Amino acid sequence: MAGPTDVAEAAGYRPLLFSIAYGMTGSVGDAEDLVQDTFLNLTRAEQAGTTVTNLKAYLTTSVTRLGINHLDSARVRRERYVGEWLPEPVVAFAERPDDAPAEHAELADSLSMAFLLMLEALSPVERAVFLLREALGYGYPEVARLTGKSEANCRQILARARKHLAAGANAPADSAADSAAAPGRRAEGDELARRFFEVADGGDLSQLLGLLAPDVVFHGDGGGKGQSVGKAVTGLERVLRVLAFGFERNRELGITRRLALVNGRPGAVSYDPQGRVVSVLELHVVDGAIRALHAVSNPDKLAHLGEVSDLGLRQRPRER
Incomplete structure (x- = not known):
């Protein structure tokens, strides 16, 4: 050069x-x-x-x-790692998505938290091949060049990775290659998020029954520092109890939220009364229902979003 x-x-x-x-x-x-x-x-x-x-x-x-x-x-x-591991959230605020850092611009359509959580089941090379091929759309010749493997080997690695993912507990119903960013699905997800957060602000919790999938999963990452459930909570009834407790606590503590795109999916950033970041929540919407919720409260994973609150560190989390 x-x-x-x-x-x-x-x-x-x-x-x-x-x-x-x-x-x-x-x-x-x-x-x-x-x-x-x-x-x-x-x-x-x-x-x-x-x-x-x-x-x-x-x-x-x-x-x-x-x-x-x-x-x-x-x-x-x-x-x-203490508790469940989730990715650090990449946030673009819903009312001004173009304000996201330029280097984050290509994430919106491919790297949801559900997808990245799924990739944790793979070896580093499997993850690279699957990511490049399935999420970023590279052809096998490019994948081979990038990873230093032969094309035939990359095909075998991808097939092995798919088998691992199909057998894994974290595999979501869709993949990075879904059409979640298509106008219709994006609008559907935004509408579900709006209704979800209206309930969070004091609405009737029974309204969540029409928003959450029967097999909905709540994932929380506090890293042993922030308030979080200890492990993934599965099933409509149990997730509703977790949400009811969280909504009530947020209202008591004066926590507010700002709607955002989190890893390209609808979500929100929560703030304490001093304007410091408390947590980030992403909603994973599939086929007209919220299939998974990903909440990050580990302060180490929120620092890139601004000053982090100590509010979530004052009491231990619990599931009711």
């Missing part, structure tokens, strides 16, 4: 690189670090005399392999 315009060209790939890195790690901070490391690797390669003829191929290959290496080293940390 040579010439001053290459810097601008490289920067133009940052949203794509962030999408790959975030899809691999489920962490905003780790994804940003991997993207930065990718650009550092490019600089070092050029300084060492390497000629990069295909900038996009070089950068995407670098970030993919960094992501695989990162997951290999992160396994032990995940195994020691």
Whole structure:
């Protein structure tokens, strides 16, 4: 590479690189670090005399392999994590979605929390192949180049990953390739979210019966620090009890919310009376019903959204 315009060209790939890195790690901070490391690797390669003829191929290959290496080293940390692990939420506020950071722009249609949670069942290489092929739409030749595997091997890896996911408890009814971002489905999800949060603000809880699927699941991630259920809660009756307790507590503590797109799905960010972030909730809508709710209250996973409240740390969570 040579010439001053290459810097601008490289920067133009940052949203794509962030999408790959975030899809691999489920962490905003780790994804940003991997993207930065990718650009550092490019600089070092050029300084060492390497000629990069295909900038996009070089950068995407670098970030993919960094992501695989990162997951290999992160396994032990995940195994020691307190409670259920959920991805760090990527938020764009519903009334001004274009205000989301530019590097987050390509996430809206592909990387829901349900999808990323599902990917936790895969090995790092399986995750990379599945992510690139199913979520980001790469062909097998590109997937092979990015991962350093043969095309035939990538096909085998993808088939193995699909089997693992089909057998897993976290597999959602849809995938990253669903049409959730199509106008009709997006409008349907937004309407369900509006009605859901109207109930949260003091409506009749019986109205939730028409919004939640019978096999609805509530996932909560407090990381041992924020208020959360200890493990996933499954079934309409049990989830209704969790929601009733949470809605009542929020009203008592003066917690307010701002509607948002969370990983491209309808949701909200909750704030304490001082305007500090308390939690983020994503609603996973499938076939006209809320199939899953993903609530993140771990303060370590909210810091990129602003000052984090200590309100959720004052009492231990419980399920009623």
